[in-house]
Amino acid sequence: MARERVPRWLVLLSRPSGLFAVAFLGLCVALALLAESVAPYDPYDPGQRALEAALSGPCPAHPLGTDAFGTDLLSALIYGTRVALIVGLTTGVTVPLLGALLGGVAAFFGGGVDRGVMFLVDVVMVLPGLPLMILVASYVGGSYWIVVVLFTFLGWAGVCRMVRGRILSEKEALYVEAARSFGAPRWRLIVRHLIPSTYPLLALTAARTAAGSVLAEAGLSFLGFGDPQAISWGKILSEAQSQGALLFGAWWWVLFPGLVVFLLSFSFISLGYVLEEVFNPRLRRGGHRG
Amino acid sequence: MNRAYFARRLATALLAVWVAVLLNFLLIHLMPGDPAHRFYADPRVPPEVKQEIIRNFGLDRPLWYQFVLYLRNLFRGDLGVSYSFQRPVLQVIAERIPWTLAITVIPTLLSMLLGIYLGLWAAWRRGGVVDFLLRSLGIAASSVPSFWLAMLLVMLFAFWWRLFPLMGMVKPGLSFAESPWAFLGSLAHHAFLPMFTLFLISLPGYALAMRNAVICVLGEYYILAAQGKGVSVRRLLLRHVLKNAVLPLISMFSLSLVGVLGGAVLVEQVFSWYGMGLLMIRAAQARDFPLVQAAALISIVLTIEANFVADLVQAWIDPRVRYG
DSSP states (O other): OOOOOOOHHHHHHHSHHHHHHHHHHHHHHHHHHTHHHHSSSOTTOGGGOOGGGTTOOSOSSSTTOBOTTOOBHHHHHHHHHHHHHHHHHHHHHHHHHHHHHHHHHHHHHOHHHHHHHHHHHHHHHTSOHHHHHHHHHHHHOSOTHHHHHHHHHHHHHHHHHHHHHHHHHHHTSHHHHHHHHTTOOHHHIIIIIITGGGHHHHHHHHHHHHHHHHHHHHHHIIIIISOSSSOOHHHHHHHHHHTTHHHHTOHHHHHHHHHHHHHHHHHHHHHHHHHHHHHOGGGTTOSSOO | OOHHHHHHHHHHHHHHHHHHHHHHHHHHHHSSSOHHHHHHOSTTSOHHHHHHHHHHHTTTSOHHHHHHHHHHHHHTTOOOBOTTTOSBHHHHHHHHHHHHHHHHHHHHHHHHHHHHHHHHHHHHTTTSHHHHHHHHHHHHHTTSOHHHHHHHHIIIIIIISOOSOSSOSSOTTOOTTTOHHHHHHHHHHHHHHHHHHHHHHHHHHHHHHHHHHHHHHHTSHHHHHHHHHTOOHHHIIIIIIHHHHSHHHHHHHHHHHHHHHHHHHHHHHHHTOOSHHHHHHHHHHTTOHHHHHHHHHHHHHHHHHHHHHHHHHHHHHOHHHHHO
Protein backbone atom coordinates (compact mmCIF):
# COMPACT_ATOMS: atom_id res chain seq x y z
CA MET A 1 0.00 0.00 0.00
CA ALA A 2 1.33 3.44 -0.90
CA ARG A 3 2.26 5.43 2.16
CA GLU A 4 0.55 8.77 1.97
CA ARG A 5 0.86 11.17 4.85
CA VAL A 6 -2.53 12.34 5.97
CA PRO A 7 -2.52 15.37 8.27
CA ARG A 8 -3.55 14.37 11.74
CA TRP A 9 -6.38 16.83 12.14
CA LEU A 10 -7.92 15.51 8.95
CA VAL A 11 -8.02 12.00 10.36
CA LEU A 12 -9.71 13.46 13.42
CA LEU A 13 -12.44 15.13 11.38
CA SER A 14 -12.91 12.24 8.96
CA ARG A 15 -14.63 10.11 11.60
CA PRO A 16 -18.26 11.02 12.36
CA SER A 17 -17.68 10.65 16.08
CA GLY A 18 -14.56 12.83 15.89
CA LEU A 19 -16.41 15.48 13.92
CA PHE A 20 -19.28 15.45 16.42
CA ALA A 21 -16.92 15.63 19.39
CA VAL A 22 -14.92 18.53 17.98
CA ALA A 23 -18.09 20.38 16.98
CA PHE A 24 -19.79 20.00 20.36
CA LEU A 25 -16.66 20.82 22.36
CA GLY A 26 -16.05 23.85 20.15
CA LEU A 27 -19.62 24.97 20.71
CA CYS A 28 -19.24 24.58 24.49
CA VAL A 29 -15.96 26.52 24.56
CA ALA A 30 -17.47 29.30 22.46
CA LEU A 31 -20.56 29.48 24.69
CA ALA A 32 -18.45 29.52 27.83
CA LEU A 33 -16.30 32.38 26.53
CA LEU A 34 -19.13 34.40 25.06
CA ALA A 35 -21.83 33.59 27.62
CA GLU A 36 -22.52 37.27 28.42
CA SER A 37 -23.24 38.20 24.82
CA VAL A 38 -24.85 34.95 23.68
CA ALA A 39 -27.24 34.13 26.52
CA PRO A 40 -30.63 35.82 26.12
CA TYR A 41 -30.85 36.55 29.88
CA ASP A 42 -28.38 36.82 32.75
CA PRO A 43 -29.23 33.91 35.07
CA TYR A 44 -27.10 35.45 37.85
CA ASP A 45 -29.27 38.56 37.92
CA PRO A 46 -32.41 37.98 40.03
CA GLY A 47 -33.99 41.00 38.32
CA GLN A 48 -34.06 39.16 35.00
CA ARG A 49 -36.06 36.27 36.35
CA ALA A 50 -39.51 36.15 34.90
CA LEU A 51 -41.54 35.22 37.96
CA GLU A 52 -44.80 35.42 36.03
CA ALA A 53 -43.38 32.90 33.54
CA ALA A 54 -42.04 30.50 36.18
CA LEU A 55 -42.18 26.82 35.24
CA SER A 56 -43.21 27.50 31.67
CA GLY A 57 -42.34 24.93 29.05
CA PRO A 58 -40.37 25.70 25.91
CA CYS A 59 -41.81 28.78 24.17
CA PRO A 60 -40.46 31.57 21.91
CA ALA A 61 -39.38 33.76 24.85
CA HIS A 62 -37.71 30.82 26.64
CA PRO A 63 -36.67 28.18 24.08
CA LEU A 64 -35.82 25.60 26.76
CA GLY A 65 -38.41 26.73 29.30
CA THR A 66 -37.90 28.20 32.77
CA ASP A 67 -37.41 26.81 36.25
CA ALA A 68 -39.55 27.39 39.35
CA PHE A 69 -37.85 30.75 39.98
CA GLY A 70 -38.46 31.96 36.44
CA THR A 71 -34.83 31.62 35.39
CA ASP A 72 -34.39 31.09 31.66
CA LEU A 73 -32.98 27.56 31.35
CA LEU A 74 -31.18 28.17 28.05
CA SER A 75 -29.20 31.01 29.62
CA ALA A 76 -28.49 28.96 32.74
CA LEU A 77 -27.22 26.09 30.61
CA ILE A 78 -24.99 28.45 28.61
CA TYR A 79 -23.44 29.86 31.78
CA GLY A 80 -23.18 26.34 33.18
CA THR A 81 -20.72 25.30 30.45
CA ARG A 82 -18.06 27.26 32.34
CA VAL A 83 -17.95 25.06 35.44
CA ALA A 84 -18.22 21.87 33.36
CA LEU A 85 -15.36 22.87 31.06
CA ILE A 86 -13.11 24.12 33.89
CA VAL A 87 -13.48 20.81 35.70
CA GLY A 88 -13.19 18.62 32.57
CA LEU A 89 -10.24 20.42 31.00
CA THR A 90 -8.26 20.83 34.23
CA THR A 91 -8.48 17.19 35.27
CA GLY A 92 -7.93 16.18 31.64
CA VAL A 93 -4.50 17.81 31.93
CA THR A 94 -3.47 17.16 35.54
CA VAL A 95 -4.33 13.45 35.71
CA PRO A 96 -2.39 12.27 32.61
CA LEU A 97 0.48 14.60 33.48
CA LEU A 98 0.91 13.33 37.02
CA GLY A 99 0.34 9.73 35.95
CA ALA A 100 2.86 9.97 33.10
CA LEU A 101 5.42 11.61 35.34
CA LEU A 102 5.22 8.97 38.07
CA GLY A 103 4.88 6.12 35.56
CA GLY A 104 7.96 7.38 33.74
CA VAL A 105 9.91 7.72 36.98
CA ALA A 106 8.96 4.16 37.98
CA ALA A 107 9.92 2.75 34.58
CA PHE A 108 13.23 4.61 34.18
CA PHE A 109 14.59 4.20 37.70
CA GLY A 110 13.26 0.71 38.36
CA GLY A 111 14.26 -1.13 41.53
CA GLY A 112 13.10 0.30 44.82
CA VAL A 113 11.59 3.43 43.26
CA ASP A 114 9.54 1.27 40.91
CA ARG A 115 8.32 -0.98 43.70
CA GLY A 116 7.46 2.01 45.88
CA VAL A 117 5.47 3.78 43.19
CA MET A 118 3.61 0.64 42.15
CA PHE A 119 2.71 -0.09 45.76
CA LEU A 120 1.28 3.40 46.02
CA VAL A 121 -0.67 2.76 42.81
CA ASP A 122 -2.22 -0.39 44.28
CA VAL A 123 -3.26 1.55 47.37
CA VAL A 124 -4.75 4.55 45.56
CA MET A 125 -6.58 2.35 43.01
CA VAL A 126 -8.97 0.97 45.63
CA LEU A 127 -9.94 4.27 47.26
CA PRO A 128 -13.50 5.18 46.21
CA GLY A 129 -14.06 8.72 44.96
CA LEU A 130 -17.59 9.71 45.90
CA PRO A 131 -17.48 9.06 49.68
CA LEU A 132 -14.19 10.97 49.82
CA MET A 133 -15.71 13.87 47.89
CA ILE A 134 -18.71 14.03 50.22
CA LEU A 135 -16.41 13.85 53.24
CA VAL A 136 -14.24 16.71 51.99
CA ALA A 137 -17.30 18.72 50.96
CA SER A 138 -18.72 18.45 54.46
CA TYR A 139 -15.62 20.24 55.76
CA VAL A 140 -14.77 22.82 53.13
CA GLY A 141 -18.29 23.41 51.81
CA GLY A 142 -19.41 22.92 48.23
CA SER A 143 -16.95 23.65 45.45
CA TYR A 144 -16.17 22.17 42.06
CA TRP A 145 -12.46 22.28 42.90
CA ILE A 146 -13.07 19.30 45.17
CA VAL A 147 -13.71 17.25 42.03
CA VAL A 148 -10.54 18.53 40.39
CA VAL A 149 -8.32 17.86 43.41
CA LEU A 150 -9.73 14.44 44.24
CA PHE A 151 -9.76 13.31 40.61
CA THR A 152 -6.08 14.20 40.37
CA PHE A 153 -5.30 12.59 43.70
CA LEU A 154 -7.05 9.32 42.77
CA GLY A 155 -6.83 9.26 38.98
CA TRP A 156 -3.08 9.26 38.38
CA ALA A 157 -2.71 5.68 39.59
CA GLY A 158 -4.35 4.02 36.60
CA VAL A 159 -2.41 6.18 34.13
CA CYS A 160 0.83 5.53 35.99
CA ARG A 161 0.42 1.77 35.70
CA MET A 162 -0.33 1.92 31.98
CA VAL A 163 2.49 4.35 31.16
CA ARG A 164 4.98 2.26 33.09
CA GLY A 165 3.94 -0.91 31.28
CA ARG A 166 4.06 0.80 27.91
CA ILE A 167 7.56 2.23 28.45
CA LEU A 168 8.92 -1.05 29.79
CA SER A 169 7.67 -2.98 26.77
CA GLU A 170 8.75 -0.27 24.33
CA LYS A 171 12.25 -0.28 25.81
CA GLU A 172 12.69 -3.78 24.43
CA ALA A 173 11.20 -2.98 21.03
CA LEU A 174 13.45 -3.66 18.03
CA TYR A 175 13.44 -0.11 16.72
CA VAL A 176 14.61 1.23 20.07
CA GLU A 177 17.35 -1.38 20.14
CA ALA A 178 18.32 -0.35 16.62
CA ALA A 179 18.55 3.29 17.66
CA ARG A 180 20.61 2.26 20.67
CA SER A 181 22.99 0.24 18.49
CA PHE A 182 23.54 3.30 16.31
CA GLY A 183 24.84 5.00 19.41
CA ALA A 184 21.87 7.22 20.21
CA PRO A 185 22.35 8.73 23.68
CA ARG A 186 19.98 7.74 26.48
CA TRP A 187 18.15 11.06 26.61
CA ARG A 188 17.49 10.84 22.88
CA LEU A 189 15.97 7.39 23.22
CA ILE A 190 13.74 8.70 25.98
CA VAL A 191 12.70 11.92 24.29
CA ARG A 192 12.41 10.63 20.70
CA HIS A 193 11.04 7.14 21.22
CA LEU A 194 9.90 6.21 24.69
CA ILE A 195 7.93 9.32 25.62
CA PRO A 196 6.10 9.59 22.27
CA SER A 197 5.13 5.92 22.55
CA THR A 198 2.85 6.83 25.46
CA TYR A 199 0.95 9.60 23.62
CA PRO A 200 -1.98 7.46 22.43
CA LEU A 201 -2.48 6.20 25.96
CA LEU A 202 -2.29 9.70 27.39
CA ALA A 203 -4.77 11.07 24.85
CA LEU A 204 -7.23 8.34 25.71
CA THR A 205 -6.87 8.81 29.47
CA ALA A 206 -7.08 12.59 29.19
CA ALA A 207 -10.38 12.27 27.39
CA ARG A 208 -11.73 9.59 29.71
CA THR A 209 -10.74 11.57 32.78
CA ALA A 210 -12.39 14.70 31.42
CA ALA A 211 -15.57 12.73 30.69
CA GLY A 212 -15.55 11.18 34.15
CA SER A 213 -14.91 14.43 35.98
CA VAL A 214 -17.73 16.19 34.12
CA LEU A 215 -20.06 13.44 35.33
CA ALA A 216 -18.63 13.57 38.85
CA GLU A 217 -19.03 17.34 39.08
CA ALA A 218 -22.63 17.05 37.93
CA GLY A 219 -23.20 14.33 40.53
CA LEU A 220 -21.60 16.26 43.36
CA SER A 221 -23.58 19.40 42.49
CA PHE A 222 -26.71 17.29 42.24
CA LEU A 223 -26.15 16.12 45.80
CA GLY A 224 -26.00 19.76 46.88
CA PHE A 225 -22.23 20.07 47.21
CA GLY A 226 -21.66 22.29 44.20
CA ASP A 227 -20.33 25.82 44.38
CA PRO A 228 -23.17 27.85 45.93
CA GLN A 229 -22.14 30.91 43.89
CA ALA A 230 -21.79 29.31 40.47
CA ILE A 231 -24.42 27.95 38.11
CA SER A 232 -23.66 24.43 37.02
CA TRP A 233 -25.64 21.80 35.15
CA GLY A 234 -25.67 19.48 38.13
CA LYS A 235 -26.98 22.28 40.34
CA ILE A 236 -29.84 22.96 37.94
CA LEU A 237 -30.78 19.28 38.21
CA SER A 238 -30.41 19.45 41.98
CA GLU A 239 -32.88 22.34 42.10
CA ALA A 240 -35.19 20.50 39.73
CA GLN A 241 -35.18 17.60 42.18
CA SER A 242 -35.63 19.65 45.35
CA GLN A 243 -38.23 22.06 43.86
CA GLY A 244 -40.38 19.19 42.66
CA ALA A 245 -39.92 19.31 38.89
CA LEU A 246 -40.89 15.64 38.92
CA LEU A 247 -44.09 16.36 40.82
CA PHE A 248 -45.16 19.10 38.39
CA GLY A 249 -44.07 17.19 35.31
CA ALA A 250 -41.64 19.96 34.31
CA TRP A 251 -39.83 17.61 31.93
CA TRP A 252 -37.79 20.38 30.26
CA TRP A 253 -36.18 21.25 33.60
CA VAL A 254 -34.89 17.66 33.87
CA LEU A 255 -34.31 16.66 30.26
CA PHE A 256 -32.10 19.47 28.92
CA PRO A 257 -29.51 19.90 31.72
CA GLY A 258 -28.91 16.15 31.86
CA LEU A 259 -28.71 15.96 28.10
CA VAL A 260 -25.89 18.51 27.93
CA VAL A 261 -23.99 16.70 30.69
CA PHE A 262 -24.34 13.50 28.67
CA LEU A 263 -23.34 15.18 25.38
CA LEU A 264 -20.25 16.84 26.84
CA SER A 265 -19.09 13.69 28.57
CA PHE A 266 -19.80 11.66 25.43
CA SER A 267 -17.87 14.15 23.26
CA PHE A 268 -14.84 13.81 25.49
CA ILE A 269 -15.01 10.01 25.31
CA SER A 270 -15.45 9.95 21.53
CA LEU A 271 -12.61 12.42 21.18
CA GLY A 272 -10.45 10.04 23.19
CA TYR A 273 -11.15 7.08 20.92
CA VAL A 274 -10.50 9.11 17.78
CA LEU A 275 -7.34 10.72 19.20
CA GLU A 276 -6.02 7.28 20.05
CA GLU A 277 -6.45 6.40 16.40
CA VAL A 278 -4.79 9.62 15.25
CA PHE A 279 -1.72 9.06 17.39
CA ASN A 280 -1.54 5.36 16.71
CA PRO A 281 -1.54 4.74 12.95
CA ARG A 282 -1.53 0.99 13.57
CA LEU A 283 -5.15 1.25 14.65
CA ARG A 284 -6.12 2.98 11.39
CA ARG A 285 -7.49 0.69 8.68
CA GLY A 286 -6.47 -2.12 10.96
CA GLY A 287 -9.44 -4.10 9.74
CA HIS A 288 -11.75 -4.92 12.60
CA ARG A 289 -11.31 -2.91 15.73
CA GLY A 290 -12.38 -4.37 19.03
CA MET B 1 -2.00 -20.44 47.86
CA ASN B 2 1.17 -18.61 47.02
CA ARG B 3 2.38 -16.94 50.22
CA ALA B 4 4.12 -13.97 48.58
CA TYR B 5 1.04 -13.08 46.55
CA PHE B 6 -1.19 -13.25 49.60
CA ALA B 7 1.23 -11.18 51.68
CA ARG B 8 1.47 -8.51 49.00
CA ARG B 9 -2.30 -8.24 48.64
CA LEU B 10 -2.80 -8.11 52.38
CA ALA B 11 -0.14 -5.43 52.81
CA THR B 12 -1.73 -3.32 50.08
CA ALA B 13 -5.19 -3.64 51.58
CA LEU B 14 -3.96 -2.80 55.08
CA LEU B 15 -1.99 0.18 53.83
CA ALA B 16 -5.03 1.44 51.93
CA VAL B 17 -7.09 1.20 55.11
CA TRP B 18 -4.32 3.03 56.94
CA VAL B 19 -4.32 5.81 54.33
CA ALA B 20 -8.08 6.13 54.70
CA VAL B 21 -7.86 6.34 58.49
CA LEU B 22 -5.04 8.85 58.34
CA LEU B 23 -6.89 10.98 55.81
CA ASN B 24 -9.95 10.89 57.98
CA PHE B 25 -8.01 12.07 60.98
CA LEU B 26 -6.00 14.70 59.13
CA LEU B 27 -9.07 16.15 57.47
CA ILE B 28 -10.42 17.07 60.88
CA HIS B 29 -7.28 18.89 61.83
CA LEU B 30 -6.07 20.39 58.57
CA MET B 31 -9.31 22.00 57.51
CA PRO B 32 -9.67 25.69 58.28
CA GLY B 33 -11.31 26.59 61.56
CA ASP B 34 -10.86 25.21 65.05
CA PRO B 35 -11.10 21.42 64.88
CA ALA B 36 -12.26 21.20 68.47
CA HIS B 37 -15.37 23.14 67.48
CA ARG B 38 -16.43 20.42 65.12
CA PHE B 39 -16.62 18.03 68.03
CA TYR B 40 -18.65 19.86 70.60
CA ALA B 41 -19.41 23.44 69.59
CA ASP B 42 -22.61 22.23 68.00
CA PRO B 43 -25.72 23.52 69.79
CA ARG B 44 -27.17 20.03 69.57
CA VAL B 45 -24.54 18.69 71.99
CA PRO B 46 -25.45 18.96 75.71
CA PRO B 47 -22.69 20.25 78.10
CA GLU B 48 -22.13 16.98 79.98
CA VAL B 49 -21.61 15.14 76.69
CA LYS B 50 -19.20 17.90 75.70
CA GLN B 51 -16.94 17.15 78.67
CA GLU B 52 -16.98 13.49 77.82
CA ILE B 53 -16.09 14.18 74.19
CA ILE B 54 -13.13 16.34 75.23
CA ARG B 55 -11.85 13.59 77.50
CA ASN B 56 -12.56 10.78 75.09
CA PHE B 57 -10.83 12.41 72.12
CA GLY B 58 -8.11 14.12 74.17
CA LEU B 59 -8.94 17.46 72.63
CA ASP B 60 -6.89 19.24 75.33
CA ARG B 61 -3.79 17.12 74.52
CA PRO B 62 -1.16 17.34 71.73
CA LEU B 63 -2.01 16.16 68.22
CA TRP B 64 -0.05 12.89 68.29
CA TYR B 65 -1.83 11.90 71.49
CA GLN B 66 -5.15 12.65 69.85
CA PHE B 67 -4.20 10.38 66.98
CA VAL B 68 -3.39 7.54 69.38
CA LEU B 69 -6.73 8.05 71.09
CA TYR B 70 -8.47 8.14 67.72
CA LEU B 71 -6.91 4.79 66.81
CA ARG B 72 -7.82 3.33 70.17
CA ASN B 73 -11.44 4.42 69.82
CA LEU B 74 -11.49 3.06 66.29
CA PHE B 75 -10.32 -0.37 67.43
CA ARG B 76 -12.96 -0.40 70.12
CA GLY B 77 -15.54 0.29 67.45
CA ASP B 78 -16.27 3.68 68.98
CA LEU B 79 -16.66 6.09 66.07
CA GLY B 80 -18.30 8.83 68.08
CA VAL B 81 -21.81 10.08 68.66
CA SER B 82 -23.93 11.61 65.91
CA TYR B 83 -24.92 15.25 66.48
CA SER B 84 -28.27 15.00 64.79
CA PHE B 85 -29.32 11.61 66.16
CA GLN B 86 -27.65 11.79 69.62
CA ARG B 87 -26.80 8.11 69.27
CA PRO B 88 -23.59 6.19 68.50
CA VAL B 89 -22.87 6.61 64.79
CA LEU B 90 -22.28 2.90 64.24
CA GLN B 91 -25.83 2.18 65.38
CA VAL B 92 -27.27 4.77 63.02
CA ILE B 93 -25.24 3.45 60.09
CA ALA B 94 -25.98 -0.22 60.81
CA GLU B 95 -29.69 0.55 60.52
CA ARG B 96 -29.22 2.00 57.03
CA ILE B 97 -26.95 -0.64 55.46
CA PRO B 98 -29.69 -3.25 54.82
CA TRP B 99 -31.71 -0.68 52.85
CA THR B 100 -28.80 0.00 50.52
CA LEU B 101 -28.11 -3.71 50.10
CA ALA B 102 -31.79 -4.25 49.33
CA ILE B 103 -31.62 -2.15 46.16
CA THR B 104 -28.04 -2.94 45.08
CA VAL B 105 -27.46 -6.70 45.38
CA ILE B 106 -30.15 -8.02 43.05
CA PRO B 107 -29.58 -5.51 40.20
CA THR B 108 -25.81 -6.10 40.33
CA LEU B 109 -26.18 -9.87 40.10
CA LEU B 110 -28.84 -9.67 37.37
CA SER B 111 -26.86 -7.23 35.25
CA MET B 112 -23.79 -9.42 35.63
CA LEU B 113 -25.69 -12.52 34.45
CA LEU B 114 -27.34 -10.74 31.54
CA GLY B 115 -24.02 -9.03 30.76
CA ILE B 116 -22.28 -12.41 30.53
CA TYR B 117 -24.98 -13.68 28.20
CA LEU B 118 -24.99 -10.59 25.97
CA GLY B 119 -21.19 -10.47 25.89
CA LEU B 120 -20.97 -14.11 24.82
CA TRP B 121 -23.56 -13.53 22.12
CA ALA B 122 -21.94 -10.34 20.81
CA ALA B 123 -18.49 -11.90 20.69
CA TRP B 124 -19.66 -15.11 19.03
CA ARG B 125 -21.49 -13.16 16.32
CA ARG B 126 -18.85 -10.48 16.15
CA GLY B 127 -19.85 -7.65 13.82
CA GLY B 128 -23.51 -8.67 14.06
CA VAL B 129 -26.46 -6.61 15.23
CA VAL B 130 -26.06 -7.35 18.95
CA ASP B 131 -22.36 -6.62 18.75
CA PHE B 132 -22.91 -3.32 16.97
CA LEU B 133 -25.61 -2.21 19.39
CA LEU B 134 -23.56 -3.27 22.37
CA ARG B 135 -20.47 -1.39 21.24
CA SER B 136 -22.20 1.83 20.27
CA LEU B 137 -24.69 1.91 23.15
CA GLY B 138 -22.12 0.64 25.64
CA ILE B 139 -19.78 3.57 25.05
CA ALA B 140 -22.63 6.07 25.12
CA ALA B 141 -24.09 4.53 28.28
CA SER B 142 -20.94 5.26 30.25
CA SER B 143 -21.63 8.98 29.71
CA VAL B 144 -25.19 8.92 31.04
CA PRO B 145 -25.38 10.46 34.53
CA SER B 146 -26.99 7.83 36.77
CA PHE B 147 -29.14 10.33 38.66
CA TRP B 148 -30.42 11.82 35.42
CA LEU B 149 -31.42 8.37 34.17
CA ALA B 150 -33.20 7.84 37.48
CA MET B 151 -35.05 11.16 37.13
CA LEU B 152 -36.12 10.34 33.57
CA LEU B 153 -37.41 6.95 34.69
CA VAL B 154 -39.38 8.62 37.49
CA MET B 155 -40.79 11.07 34.96
CA LEU B 156 -41.89 8.27 32.62
CA PHE B 157 -43.00 5.49 34.95
CA ALA B 158 -44.12 7.40 38.02
CA PHE B 159 -45.38 10.77 36.77
CA TRP B 160 -46.85 10.04 33.35
CA TRP B 161 -47.79 6.38 33.50
CA ARG B 162 -48.37 6.25 37.27
CA LEU B 163 -47.04 2.69 37.45
CA PHE B 164 -44.76 3.28 40.41
CA PRO B 165 -44.62 5.67 43.36
CA LEU B 166 -42.58 8.87 42.88
CA MET B 167 -40.32 8.30 45.88
CA GLY B 168 -40.02 6.82 49.35
CA MET B 169 -39.66 3.26 50.57
CA VAL B 170 -43.11 2.11 51.72
CA LYS B 171 -46.62 3.53 51.70
CA PRO B 172 -46.95 5.67 54.85
CA GLY B 173 -48.96 3.97 57.57
CA LEU B 174 -48.01 0.43 56.68
CA SER B 175 -46.04 -1.49 59.27
CA PHE B 176 -44.37 -4.86 59.04
CA ALA B 177 -45.82 -5.99 62.36
CA GLU B 178 -49.45 -5.41 61.36
CA SER B 179 -49.54 -6.53 57.76
CA PRO B 180 -46.27 -8.08 56.68
CA TRP B 181 -47.36 -8.97 53.14
CA ALA B 182 -48.79 -5.59 52.31
CA PHE B 183 -45.62 -4.05 53.74
CA LEU B 184 -43.31 -6.20 51.65
CA GLY B 185 -45.44 -5.69 48.57
CA SER B 186 -45.31 -1.93 48.96
CA LEU B 187 -41.57 -2.14 49.59
CA ALA B 188 -41.01 -4.08 46.36
CA HIS B 189 -43.24 -1.62 44.51
CA HIS B 190 -41.14 1.30 45.76
CA ALA B 191 -37.83 -0.49 45.23
CA PHE B 192 -38.47 -1.41 41.60
CA LEU B 193 -37.44 1.86 39.94
CA PRO B 194 -34.21 2.37 41.97
CA MET B 195 -33.27 -1.24 41.26
CA PHE B 196 -34.09 -0.91 37.59
CA THR B 197 -31.90 2.22 37.37
CA LEU B 198 -28.93 0.50 39.00
CA PHE B 199 -29.45 -2.52 36.74
CA LEU B 200 -29.41 -0.34 33.61
CA ILE B 201 -26.31 1.53 34.77
CA SER B 202 -24.15 -1.52 35.40
CA LEU B 203 -25.29 -3.72 32.49
CA PRO B 204 -23.24 -2.18 29.61
CA GLY B 205 -19.96 -2.37 31.54
CA TYR B 206 -20.33 -6.09 32.24
CA ALA B 207 -21.49 -6.88 28.71
CA LEU B 208 -18.59 -4.99 27.08
CA ALA B 209 -15.99 -6.51 29.40
CA MET B 210 -17.39 -9.98 28.74
CA ARG B 211 -17.41 -9.40 25.00
CA ASN B 212 -13.74 -8.37 24.99
CA ALA B 213 -12.74 -11.27 27.24
CA VAL B 214 -14.58 -13.77 25.01
CA ILE B 215 -12.94 -12.37 21.88
CA CYS B 216 -9.54 -12.90 23.50
CA VAL B 217 -10.39 -16.48 24.46
CA LEU B 218 -11.84 -17.27 21.01
CA GLY B 219 -8.43 -16.55 19.50
CA GLU B 220 -6.73 -19.28 21.57
CA TYR B 221 -5.53 -22.49 19.99
CA TYR B 222 -7.46 -24.71 22.37
CA ILE B 223 -10.67 -23.25 20.98
CA LEU B 224 -9.51 -24.15 17.47
CA ALA B 225 -8.63 -27.61 18.74
CA ALA B 226 -12.05 -28.01 20.34
CA GLN B 227 -13.73 -26.88 17.14
CA GLY B 228 -11.60 -29.29 15.15
CA LYS B 229 -12.66 -32.05 17.49
CA GLY B 230 -16.25 -31.32 16.50
CA VAL B 231 -17.53 -29.96 19.80
CA SER B 232 -21.02 -28.48 19.55
CA VAL B 233 -21.37 -24.70 19.71
CA ARG B 234 -23.29 -24.93 22.97
CA ARG B 235 -20.63 -27.06 24.62
CA LEU B 236 -17.83 -24.95 23.17
CA LEU B 237 -19.28 -21.72 24.55
CA LEU B 238 -20.34 -23.07 27.93
CA ARG B 239 -17.40 -25.35 28.72
CA HIS B 240 -14.42 -23.91 26.89
CA VAL B 241 -15.11 -20.21 26.44
CA LEU B 242 -17.27 -19.17 29.39
CA LYS B 243 -15.04 -20.67 32.05
CA ASN B 244 -11.96 -18.81 30.86
CA ALA B 245 -13.62 -15.56 29.86
CA VAL B 246 -15.55 -15.08 33.07
CA LEU B 247 -12.43 -14.79 35.23
CA PRO B 248 -11.68 -11.10 34.62
CA LEU B 249 -15.30 -10.36 35.49
CA ILE B 250 -14.71 -11.46 39.06
CA SER B 251 -12.31 -8.64 39.69
CA MET B 252 -14.61 -6.36 37.75
CA PHE B 253 -17.46 -7.36 40.01
CA SER B 254 -15.57 -6.15 43.06
CA LEU B 255 -14.42 -2.97 41.36
CA SER B 256 -17.96 -2.29 40.27
CA LEU B 257 -19.01 -2.49 43.90
CA VAL B 258 -17.30 0.87 44.19
CA GLY B 259 -19.36 2.12 41.30
CA VAL B 260 -22.55 0.62 42.67
CA LEU B 261 -21.99 2.23 46.06
CA GLY B 262 -21.35 5.55 44.32
CA GLY B 263 -24.28 5.10 41.97
CA ALA B 264 -26.47 4.11 44.87
CA VAL B 265 -25.71 7.38 46.66
CA LEU B 266 -27.03 9.36 43.70
CA VAL B 267 -29.95 7.04 43.04
CA GLU B 268 -30.94 7.03 46.71
CA GLN B 269 -31.04 10.82 46.58
CA VAL B 270 -33.38 10.80 43.57
CA PHE B 271 -35.81 8.31 45.11
CA SER B 272 -35.44 9.50 48.73
CA TRP B 273 -34.45 5.90 49.45
CA TYR B 274 -33.09 6.18 52.96
CA GLY B 275 -30.00 3.97 52.81
CA MET B 276 -26.35 4.47 53.57
CA GLY B 277 -25.90 6.99 50.72
CA LEU B 278 -28.75 9.27 51.68
CA LEU B 279 -27.66 9.08 55.32
CA MET B 280 -24.19 10.28 54.31
CA ILE B 281 -25.56 13.13 52.19
CA ARG B 282 -27.91 14.33 54.92
CA ALA B 283 -25.15 14.07 57.54
CA ALA B 284 -22.80 16.11 55.35
CA GLN B 285 -25.47 18.74 54.75
CA ALA B 286 -26.24 18.90 58.48
CA ARG B 287 -22.50 19.16 59.21
CA ASP B 288 -22.84 16.13 61.46
CA PHE B 289 -19.10 15.44 61.29
CA PRO B 290 -18.82 12.21 63.34
CA LEU B 291 -21.52 10.64 61.19
CA VAL B 292 -20.09 11.69 57.80
CA GLN B 293 -16.64 10.57 58.84
CA ALA B 294 -17.77 7.17 60.02
CA ALA B 295 -19.98 6.63 56.97
CA ALA B 296 -17.16 7.58 54.59
CA LEU B 297 -14.65 5.44 56.47
CA ILE B 298 -16.96 2.44 56.43
CA SER B 299 -17.67 2.69 52.70
CA ILE B 300 -13.95 3.08 51.98
CA VAL B 301 -12.99 0.09 54.12
CA LEU B 302 -15.79 -1.99 52.59
CA THR B 303 -14.50 -1.17 49.11
CA ILE B 304 -10.94 -2.09 50.02
CA GLU B 305 -12.09 -5.36 51.56
CA ALA B 306 -14.20 -6.25 48.55
CA ASN B 307 -11.19 -5.76 46.32
CA PHE B 308 -9.02 -7.85 48.58
CA VAL B 309 -11.50 -10.72 48.65
CA ALA B 310 -11.95 -10.57 44.88
CA ASP B 311 -8.19 -10.73 44.37
CA LEU B 312 -7.96 -13.78 46.59
CA VAL B 313 -10.89 -15.52 44.91
CA GLN B 314 -9.42 -14.86 41.51
CA ALA B 315 -6.02 -16.14 42.54
CA TRP B 316 -7.65 -19.21 44.05
CA ILE B 317 -9.54 -20.03 40.85
CA ASP B 318 -6.93 -18.98 38.33
CA PRO B 319 -3.35 -20.15 38.86
CA ARG B 320 -2.13 -17.70 36.19
CA VAL B 321 -2.88 -14.84 38.57
CA ARG B 322 -1.05 -16.48 41.45
CA TYR B 323 2.12 -17.18 39.54
CA GLY B 324 1.88 -14.48 36.88
